[in-house]
Each structure stands twice: as structure tokens, then as C-alpha cells.
Amino acid sequence: MIVVDKQSCDQCATCVAVCPVDAILLDERLTIDSGKCIGCGRCARVCPFGALSEVCGQPAGAGKE
Amino acid sequence: MAARQFDIAVIGGGPCGIVAATYAAGGGRKVCLIDRKPSPGHPVRCGEAIGLKGFASTVELKPEWIQSKISYMKLVSPSGITVTVPNSYEGYVVDRERMEKDLTTDAVARGAEFIADTSIVSVSSRNGDGYECRSRDSVIHAQCVILAEGVESRLARNLGWSTSLSLRDIHSCAFARIAHDGVEPGTCVFYLGVKRAPGGYVWVFHRGGNTANVGLGVLGESCQKGMPRTLLEDFIREKFPGARVSDLHCGGVPMGRWIRPLVRGGVMLAGDAAHMMNCVSGAGIAYALYSGKIAGTVAAQSFVNGKCRPEMLGSYQDQWASFYGKQQDRSHAIKEVMVGFPDVFLDDVARSATKNCARKMSILSIFVKAFYKRPLLLLKVVRLLR
Ligand SMILES: Cc1cc2nc3c(=O)[nH]c(=O)nc-3n(C[C@H](O)[C@H](O)[C@H](O)COP(=O)(O)OP(=O)(O)OC[C@H]3O[C@@H](n4cnc5c(N)ncnc54)[C@H](O)[C@@H]3O)c2cc1C
Ligand code: SF4
Ligand code: SF4
Numbered sequence: 388m389i390v391v392d393k394q395s396c397d398q399c400a401t402c403v404a405v406c407p408v409d410a411i412l413l414d415e416r417l418t419i420d421s422g423k424c425i426g427c428g429r430c431a432r433v434c435p436f437g438a439l440s441e442v443c444g445q446p447a448g449a450g451k452e
Numbered sequence: 453m454a455a456r457q458f459d460i461a462v463i464g465g466g467p468c469g470i471v472a473a474t475y476a477a478g479g480g481r482k483v484c485l486i487d488r489k490p491s492p493g494h495p496v497r498c499g500e501a502i503g504l505k506g507f508a509s510t511v512e513l514k515p516e517w518i519q520s521k522i523s524y525m526k527l528v529s530p531s532g533i534t535v536t537v538p539n540s541y542e543g544y545v546v547d548r549e550r551m552e553k554d555l556t557t558d559a560v561a562r563g564a565e566f567i568a569d570t571s572i573v574s575v576s577s578r579n580g581d582g583y584e585c586r587s588r589d590s591v592i593h594a595q596c597v598i599l600a601e602g603v604e605s606r607l608a609r610n611l612g613w614s615t616s617l618s619l620r621d622i623h624s625c626a627f628a629r630i631a632h633d634g635v636e637p638g639t640c641v642f643y644l645g646v647k648r649a650p651g652g653y654v655w656v657f658h659r660g661g662n663t664a665n666v667g668l669g670v671l672g673e674s675c676q677k678g679m680p681r682t683l684l685e686d687f688i689r690e691k692f693p694g695a696r697v698s699d700l701h702c703g704g705v706p707m708g709r710w711i712r713p714l715v716r717g718g719v720m721l722a723g724d725a726a727h728m729m730n731c732v733s734g735a736g737i738a739y740a741l742y743s744g745k746i747a748g749t750v751a752a753q754s755f756v757n758g759k760c761r762p763e764m765l766g767s768y769q770d771q772w773a774s775f776y777g778k779q780q781d782r783s784h785a786i787k788e789v790m791v792g793f794p795d796v797f798l799d800d801v802a803r804s805a806t807k808n809c810a811r812k813m814s815i816l817s818i819f820v821k822a823f824y825k826r827p828l829l830l831l832k833v834v835r836l837l838r
Contacts, residue, residue, distance in 0.1 A: 397701055397702045399497060399701065399702045399703045399704060400602065400603060400604035400606075400704065401603065401622070401624055401625075401702065401703060401704030403604040403606050404603045404604050404605065404615075404616070404617050404622060404704050404706070405616060405617050405618075405619065405622060405672065405704075406616060407616045409606065409609050409616070412573065412606075413488075413571075413604060413606075414488075414571045414573060414588070415571065415588075429619060429672075431677055432619070432672070432675055432676060432677060433619065433622060433624040433672045433675050433704065434624070434677065434678070434702075435624045435625055435626045435678070435679075435680035435681055435702035435703070435704075436626070436678060436680075436681050436702050437677045437678020437679075437681065438678075439677075440677075
């Protein structure tokens with residue numbers, strides 16, 4: 388499960404560029420579709436500002452923030 | 453929701469999309485240029501360096517965009533050996549926000565409609581009758597779509613392209629503007645080495661007065677959470693202590709091969725969205741301007757009796773492939789080898805360059821000397837360049 392720290396996110400879309408399953412949408416803000424996410428962790432690794440974190444054991448939907 | 457009708461919809465109002473819209477509208481079509489941002493060019497996620505050649509045959513460089521003329525290139529090796537060479541081609545650091553604002557004004561003057569503050573969430577085919585582009589609260593129908601959405605290249609995935617970048621093919625970047633008396637006028641400085649920027653480099657580009665754009669890129673494979681920002685802050689603290697820092701932003705640079713095919717049906721991919729990039733220097737503005745120009749021109753020419761003929765869009769890829777496309781293929785091959793360069797090798801290159809007086813030597817002969825000690829690496833390069 389991936390969560391976004393809205394304060395740190397600069398809306399640069401680097402995470403969107405590497406997501407293999409198109410689970411990240413940058414619209415007015417960044418949202419992650421936890422139904423699509425396969426938990427590969429690529430987005431969290433490349434986010435230049437470290438705004439994404441992998442969180443274990445969250446209930447479904449908690450990553451939509 | 454009533455759909456608005458256009459001949460050509462350009463999605464993404466960066467340098468690529470703006471120029472595409474200008475040429476498409478100049479070709480007599482009804483064109484819209486859509487961007488998520490409220491106004492063009494802001495925030496800037498770029499070092500803003502471009503050679504005069506990069507403007508050639510696309511847009512005219514306006515003197516008021518120029519922030520600094522680049523006279524020197526400086527390379528600092530991992531152990532600190534410095535090689536300075538006079539810049540062999542005419543290059544500038546430009547005010548990209550101003551440039552994009554002016555270019556957008558030109559696009560509108562040519563007849564394109566600029567739709568700001570609108571994020572397109574999906575693009576779909578209307579079964580033979582063009583395409584539907586949807587945002588949260590609007591719908592646009594167009595016969596032909598130019599996707600110039602930058603590195604995220606997400607809408608392209610709606611239409612069958614696979615544009616997700618592998619971690620070997622992306623630089624994760626952080627960047628800022630600084631004001632400090634240590635900034636060297638008229639100079640672009642590159643710092644190499646695994647400690648400063650694994651798989652990438654740090655750059656400092658003079659931007660007029662005592663200011664500079666400072667940034668760094670880390671290869672996706674070597675990146676860890678938040679690394680680019682931390683390394684950038686460390687670098688500025690070390691080299692420019694007490695500097696005034698503003699406009700801290702981040703971004704991604706595609707460093708792979710350009711996407712093939714560039715056209716599917718009535719949709720064209722251009723600029724960063726098509727992963728068009730000089731993979732050694734990380735320069736993409738010139739490629740974005742050029743691909744935008746040919747995409748916009750070819751799109752306008754593909755209309756016969758008011759209908760887009762998709763089979764006529766193919767010449768876009770041919771034109772791209774025979775010019776910058778070829779150049780990118782070479783730069784990509786070189787990048788693939790450079791990723792494996794150990795720091796000691798880069799130090800060797802720098803050492804032989806200083807010993808042999810870089811002014812009189814070409815960059816190529818410097819590399820040949822350094823490769824002399826590592827024939828296996830040379831073989832690898834030759835194989836890739838063939
Ligand atoms: C840190 C950094 C430094 C760089 N330094 C240099 C340099 O010094 N020299 C150089 O030549 N190149 C440099 N580059 C590369 C250069 O910035 C890009 O190649 C160039 O901006 C590509 O232009 P583009 O128009 O294709 O895409 P972009 O400039 O990224 O524009 C894409 C636009 O599309 C919009 N958009 C995206 N999706 C949607 C959507 N769904 N709906 C509506 N709008 C959308 C975005 O808001 C954006 O405005 C740098 C890149 C980075 C990240
Ligand atoms: S990579 Fe990081 S800063 Fe950029 S949009 Fe994604 S979460 Fe935000
Ligand atoms: S963890 Fe992987 S699949 Fe999930 S959002 Fe990030 S990149 Fe996409």
C-alpha cells in the first residue's frame with residue numbers, strides 16, 4: 388500500500404512515469420488506486436522528494452489520500 | 453455534458469505542445485491547446501540550458517529570454533579534477549517561463565484556443581469518428597490528438613502505448629535557483645561521481661548576475677526515497693554555503709529510447725511524452741520544440757475535406773527518425789555504457805584531459821586516451837555504437 392504525503396508532493400509526475408500498472412493519477416492532486424497497485428515500490432523509490440511511502444497492513448482504500 | 457469540437461486537440465502546454473498547436477493552427481485547422489496548469493511555464497522544472505542550434509528551424513530565440521550566454525563548460529571529476537573547455541557551440545540559459553508565455557501568445561495569435569487549468573483524465577477512440585478527451589467537468593471531441601503531456605505520458609497508455617519507464621531509463625531530479633557570489637559567470641559546471649549523484653550528475657548553470665540553476669539527477673535504479681532532494685541540499689551547503697535558495701522543485705527525465713511507433717490511428721506522441729531526449733546531456737527542450745513543430749505541421753496536412761486521414765500522419769515518425777531520432781539513438785547507446793563507468797575511470801579521463809591541455813583536444817581524443825587503459829570498455833562502446 389502506497390500513501391502520499393501531500394505536503395511534500397511537488398506534483399512532478401515522476402512516480403506516474405514509472406508505475407507499471409497505471410495506478411497513479413495526477414489530476415488536481417495525486418491519487419493512488421489501491422485496487423490497481425501491485426505494491427512494486429518503484430514510485431516510492433524514484434520520488435525525488437520522498438513524498439511516497441509504503442505502508443503495511445492498511446485497510447483497502449487507505450492509500451487513496 | 454455537451455462536447456466542444458475541434459479538428460486537432462493538443463494535450464500538454466509545455467514547449468512541445470505549444471509549438472505543435474502553433475503549427476497546427478497555422479495550417480488552417482481548428483485547434484485547442486490544453487494544460488493542467490493555470491498559466492503557461494510555471495513552475496519551471498528545468499535547468500533552462502539550450503544551444504542556439506536547438507532553436508534552429510522551430511522558433512526564433514528572443515533576446516529578452518536570454519539570462520546568460522554560456523562561454524565555458526566545466527567538468528569536475530569524482531575526486532575533484534577540473535576540466536574547463538570553451539563552449540564550442542553557441543548556448544544560452546533562458547527564462548523558460550517567459551519563453552513559454554510568449555510562445556503561447558504566438559499560438560493564440562495563430563488561432564489556437566488555449567484552455568488552461570484543465571487536466572485531461574482520459575482519451576478514448578470514438579470508433580472511427582475521432583477521439584474524446586475528458587476532464588472532470590468538460591468533454592472535447594477532436595479528429596486528431598497530439599499527446600505532449602510530458603514525462604508522465606499516462607494518456608498514451610489509454611490508447612495502447614506502453615510508456616511506463618524502467619528504473620534504468622529515468623533520472624529522478626531535484627533542482628533549485630540559488631543566489632551566491634561563488635557562481636561562475638557564463639559557465640555550465642557538471643559534477644560527476646557516485647557520491648554526488650549515483651548514475652547521474654550535478655549541474656550548475658549560470659543564470660545572470662550571481663544566480664544559477666542548480667540541480668541533479670539520480671538514475672532510477674540507484675535512487676532511494678527522497679535521495680535527490682537530500683543530495684541537492686548537501687551539495688548547495690557544501691559548494692555555496694549561505695546561498696539564498698528559491699524555487700525548489702523536482703522532476704523526472706526520460707533517458708531511454710524514443711517510443712515506437714509515434715503514431716497510432718489519429719493520435720501522435722511528441723516531446724517528453726514520447727521519451728525524446730538527449731540521453732547523455734538530459735537536454736529535451738530542442739527535441740520537444742522540433743517534434744512539436746513536425747507533429748503540428750503533419751497533423752494539419754492530414755486533413756482532406758475536413759476529415760483527418762490517419763494514414764497521412766506516418767511522415768511525422770519518418771521525419772523525426774531521420775533527424776533527432778538518430779541522434780538520440782546514439783546518445784542512448786553512449787549512456788548505456790556510461791552508466792557502467794566507475795569513478796576511477798572518470799578521474800582518468802579528467803586527468804588525461806588536464807595533462808594534454810583540453811583546449812587543443814577534442815572530447816573524443818580525451819576519451820580515447822582514457823579508454824586506452826581499459827580496452828574492454830572500449831570494445832563495449834564500439835559494439836554499441838555500431
Ligand atoms: C530538473 C530538470 C532539468 C532539466 N534541464 C534541462 C535543460 O537544462 N535543458 C534542456 O534542454 N532540457 C532540460 N530538461 C528537460 C526538459 O525540461 C524537457 O525535455 C521539456 O520540458 C519537454 O517538453 P514537453 O513539452 O515535451 O513536456 P513538458 O514541458 O513536461 O510539458 C508537459 C505539459 O503537459 C501538461 N500535462 C500533462 N498531463 C496533462 C493532462 N493530462 N492534462 C492537461 N495537461 C497535462 C503539464 O502540465 C505540462 O505543462 C530538464 C528536465 C528536468 C526535470
Ligand atoms: S514523484 Fe513524488 S513529488 Fe512527484 S508527483 Fe509523485 S509523489 Fe509527488
Ligand atoms: S507501488 Fe508500483 S504499482 Fe503501486 S503505485 Fe507505486 S509504482 Fe504503481
